[in-house]
Amino acid sequence: MRRPAKGSSVLPPRPDFDALGLVSTRRSSPRRLTFMTLAGDLNLAWSNDESLFIYLLMLLLRTDERAAAIVFATLNTTRARLDLVQRLAKIAPLEKAVRGELNDIVERFSAATRLRNDLSHATFVIDAEGEITHTQHMKVEESRGNLRFGLRKPVDDDRLEEIARMIQDLHALNRRIWDLMPVLEAAMTSPEK
Template sequence: MFVSKLPQKPDFDLLTAAAPASADRRTFVLALIGNLICSWSNNESLFIYVLMILLRTDEASAAVVFATLNTTRARLDLIQRMAKIRVTDKALARNLTALVERFGEMTKVRNELNHCMFIYDASGAITHTQSMRLVETKSSLRFGEIKALDDSRLQDMLKTTNEMTKINRDIWDLLPRLEAHVCDTQPQRQPA
């Protein structure tokens, strides 16, 4: 006899009726997720200007290069490789590397929340996330790690969003220093 492996379909009528009781918490959770993703997106977009400086090009050209690379990791790799060529000031290079690494850590949290299924309880409250990625070890393969969306995790999301704000400010502070360095160290063209 065939037994379905699908999860049980939610009782949507029951959820709709119960949802008003959990609306405040759900709105808070969704606002946290939205703020985190918006902050992450703004920070990733600022890296276009880092790339613009490192490539010694204009904004539109840097945006074309940036958009042509289809993953955040590829974009950050290009920035790090270009920095090895263009940034000779060791302190400035360390600052840029630290920013890229901090952003990379925040990207893990963003990806986790952007690529998951949210699990609701009978009252309509979001209680867990289920990852949509495979976790492979030497001895096993698992799909869909489930994590509680409890107060501790919400606090972690707040900390991540606060860190995103700091990264944003740090990128803005780095941009003029990076531009001055790259422009000052640009090889001079010999007259023809």
């Protein structure tokens, strides 16, 4: 355990509460508004896609919407829900192309989930003008046997573009899920192979 030097602290620096107060009392900068809008749009698009997994579960489990919603809600993480979809797809009477499409949808949604979680489970570093300059990830990550905590990422043009691209990817993914559902329904209601 790391011990602080005498007279110092291991705690992060205290936020600039005056800068935080300025943000609520004056107009936000265009970059801040863009970031906040993109973060909200990402969450909206992600939530719309995640909700459709109830119907994928309904079809794969050959049950009704209420039972599928119970299964969905009982699995309290997105990862658990996606794992169940993939495992059910392995035993379902699906053609290889349909199973491949379903797995690709899950993989692409998983990538979006990583970005969404990065923004939803971070603290935000704000400068003296109230500008969001960085996100600080509040998760322990393990890589090659090393643990990291508090990874900081800048909120710059590249980051804003990454979020905007992911929103577009989620919109496209939503259409793919809607396109897949009737195909999956037909496969799951046809006589067993």
